[in-house]
Amino acid sequence: MRRFLQWLPVALLSGCALDAGEGFAVLEPSVQAAYTPLPRRDAGDGYQALASDFQLRMDSGAVSLGSIDLLASSGGGGATTFDPSSPPPGYSLCHNGHCHSDDGSLVDYEDIQAELGGGGITTTTVANLPVDGELDLLAAPTVGLTCKPDCELTRTNVSSGRWSITGLRMTGSVRDGRVPARFVGVRTFRLTATTSGTEAEPLAVLKGDLDVPSDRENKPRVELGLKLALTPELFDAVDWSTAKEGLDGVVDLDAVENAAVRTALLQKVGEVSPTAEVNRGAW
Structure with a gap:
């Protein structure tokens, strides 16, 4: 009896550690969005060569995210x-x-x-990560996020993230790398694409793969670094020779006459796959 009583507290503690319950994983999420020039496309003076032989330089850029949904998959x-x-x-x-x-x-x-x-798979949203304000694509800060309803997960496996792009602002300039050139000199451009209202359609919905098991076999603390990398490849499908300059001499991609250029750009944005860096540890 004495030996049984001596082992009873250990058995109870072990049982608590292994029983199913809350707190299998606790997320520490962050997000970073960046415009990343590609070394192989360097055309000098800050310009990047495009597949169309145009050359583009980004002078400013920012993206707005309504939120990021973390999705879990299970058998159906x-x-x-x-x-x-x-x-x-x-x-x-x-x-x-x-x-x-x-x-x-x-x-x-x-x-x-x-x-x-x-x-045979069921997908559910296990956490929603609101993203407040714009993310500067050139400064590319890392921004900490909160979770709704909670960053503390029950037993599950986070298999993907769904990003809602609600705004995109860009300014820059374009020149032609061909001889003879399709237009003379340098053209400056701006884009101010936004959505308005809670029911408004996002500009694009992106999906990135994740592998974050929430269980007793993995360490509970999860540093989840979500990353959105935009590159000059976004502009490869744009025919800048058809873009129309406004009275101020700037190519306004929000203008009706440049709708085709704007559509081509946003379609490429919708093809981007976000990535994530996952680091796990104990408390």
Whole structure:
């Protein structure tokens, strides 16, 4: 009996450490967005060579993120076909590759299909990371984030992040690297793309893969560094020779006459895949 009583506290403590419950992982999230010139594209004077033989220099840039959703995947049931024209319960307004969820988030078609059982996978949002203010693309500061409802996760596996781009501001200049040139001299440009209102469509929805298990097999403290890297490749599809200058001599990409240029640029933004740096440790 005495030996049993001596071991009882140890057994109880061990049981508490192994039982399922809250706090399997605690996130310490941060975000950084940066415009990153590529050494192989250096054209001198701060310009970067584009695939179109135009050369571009970024003078200022900032991006706004409505939020970043952290998604977890788990096994699902039988397959059900997803029809955007008739979304399942919990979703509405399906268009442009995503649907509006009742919780206010935007969910990709493929995630809804997975949730319905296609492929046997269910995707759920485990944390929402609001991002306040603009992120300077040239200074590229690292900004700490909070979590809703909590940075403390139950047992799960964070498999991806969904980024909502709600604003993009850029100024810079473009010149032609061809001889003969398609236009003479240097053209300056500006872009001020924004959304307004809580129900407004984002400019782009990005998705990046993650692998952050929340369990007893991994250390609980998770430093999650989310990164968005924009490069000159964004501008490869833009035909700057068709862009129209305004009365002030600047190519305003928000002007109606430059809608095709703006659309080409935002389409490339939508193809960017964010990345993450994950460091784990004990408390």
